[in-house]
Amino acid sequence: MEKTNETKNEKFLRIAEARTNKIIEMIRLLANCSNKNVYDYDKEDIKKVFDAIEEAVNIAKTKYEIAEGSGKKFKLR
Numbered sequence: 726m727e728k729t730n731e732t733k734n735e736k737f738l739r740i741a742e743a744r745t746n747k748i749i750e751m752i753r754l755l756a757n758c759s760n761k762n763v764y765d766y767d768k769e770d771i772k773k774v775f776d777a778i779e780e781a782v783n784i785a786k787t788k789y790e791i792a793e794g795s796g797k798k799f800k801l802r
Contacts, residue, residue, distance in 0.1 A: 752778075 731739070755774070758764050 758766075
């Protein structure tokens with residue numbers, strides 16, 4: 726599906742929206758694993774899961790922060 730007249734912003738909005746919705750849905754599915762009648766886990770398991778998710782989010786945020794600052798010129802004074 727090629728969008729020939731699509732601007733860079735339109736492409737970003739389309740893709741970012743779709744990917745964000747996928748991530749939210751996966752988090753909802755992960756929350757389904759909280760049912761102790763079906764699954765067995767402890768606090769350390771949950772900590773590992775959410776630490777990994779938080780690390781991935783922090784890496785993604787950092788990439789955006791770096792991209793925003795990439796247009797700055799280096800100056801000594």
